[in-house]
Amino acid sequence: MDLYGVLGNPIEHSLSPEIHTQFSQQTGCEIIYKRVLAPLDGFSSTAESFINKGAKGFSITVPFKLDAFDLATDLTDNAKAAGAVNTIKISEGRIIGENTDGIGLVNDLTSNLNVTLKNKVVLVLGAGGATQGLLLPLLNEQPRRLMIANRTRSKAKKMKHDFAQYGETCGFGLDEIKNEPVDIIINATSASLHGEMPDIANGVADGAICYDLMYGNQTPFMDWAEKNNAQMVIDGLGMLIEQAAVAFEFWTGKKPKTGQVFKELRR
Ligand code: NDP
Numbered sequence: 001m002d003l004y005g006v007l008g009n010p011i012e013h014s015l016s017p018e019i020h021t022q023f024s025q026q027t028g029c030e031i032i033y034k035r036v037l038a039p040l041d042g043f044s045s046t047a048e049s050f051i052n053k054g055a056k057g058f059s060i061t062v063p064f065k066l067d068a069f070d071l072a073t074d075l076t077d078n079a080k081a082a083g084a085v086n087t088i089k090i091s092e093g094r095i096i097g098e099n100t101d102g103i104g105l106v107n108d109l110t111s112n113l114n115v116t117l118k119n120k121v122v123l124v125l126g127a128g129g130a131t132q133g134l135l136l137p138l139l140n141e142q143p144r145r146l147m148i149a150n151r152t153r154s155k156a157k158k159m160k161h162d163f164a165q166y167g168e169t170c171g172f173g174l175d176e177i178k179n180e181p182v183d184i185i186i187n188a189t190s191a192s193l194h195g196e197m198p199d200i201a202n203g204v205a206d207g208a209i210c211y212d213l214m215y216g217n218q219t220p221f222m223d224w225a226e227k228n229n230a231q232m233v234i235d236g237l238g239m240l241i242e243q244a245a246v247a248f249e250f251w252t253g254k255k256p257k258t259g260q261v262f263k264e265l266r267r
Helices: 016-027 043-052 065-071 077-082 101-112 129-140 153-162 220-227 237-252 259-266
Strands: 002-008 031-037 057-060 087-091 094-098 121-125 145-150 170-173 184-187 209-212 232-234
Touching (some): 016 031, 016 259, 220 232
Parallel strands (some): 002 057, 209 232
Antiparallel strands (some): 087 094
């Protein structure tokens, strides 16, 4: 059986072992998938020891996506653009870094929810690590306008500058969001983790598809979207499963189906 896992700190809460075990049963790829707790100052030694045990690949979660970027000997285009790695594959002694977060979000929107991004006005809230992973896959869908709004305005502006080679975006402060509806709002801030709502204009949700990257609980952003006439309100469970499916295919060459996994985890 091939060895895979997820490295993070904390790690007990991770749903990745359940997801990958279901993918493995479904595709007939026999894998063992473990949770691996890495000390906060010991990501690379933990990763190297896991590789030395014969691991063929692993997922990386908070707070090690930048450490994983540094560990990789080779990077995919997505990982280069994101500046962060959430999936590593070991191949012929090379440590190949990929970032599947943004593709996971796009696949959830387009395949599961039938949401088209092409020619749409998309507003991304937040300019942290998650947003970095989303921008290239979102730009590849050719939205009409891709806006990044962040509490700290300078970070949104820097991100616009950093991604200029991949496509046109604009970056500004949360307090500069105009009170006008947009098509899709993606909450990629970590405000939901703290039970908070990013401070934005009420009118933007009117008729919009509102997607919170956080999953597990109804968030203040989701409450706000419902109260403000959003067309659709979604949490990040689908993205989590879709990014795992892309990682599974990257490792094994087999594309798993995600629908049943989603139903079981939603219960
Ligand atoms: P980071 O710590 O890198 O960035 C946090 C961002 O949130 C910053 O832009 C920060 O703004 C903003 N922020 C934090 N608190 C508030 C607030 N109260 N109001 C407004 N803005 C705020 O986090 P990540 O980008 O790594 O993660 C963001 C979220 O995405 C997390 O909830 C994470 O769990 C989720 N996620 C979900 C995934 C999935 O598969 N569903 C995958 C990856 C991430 P500032 O710059 O001003 O500090």
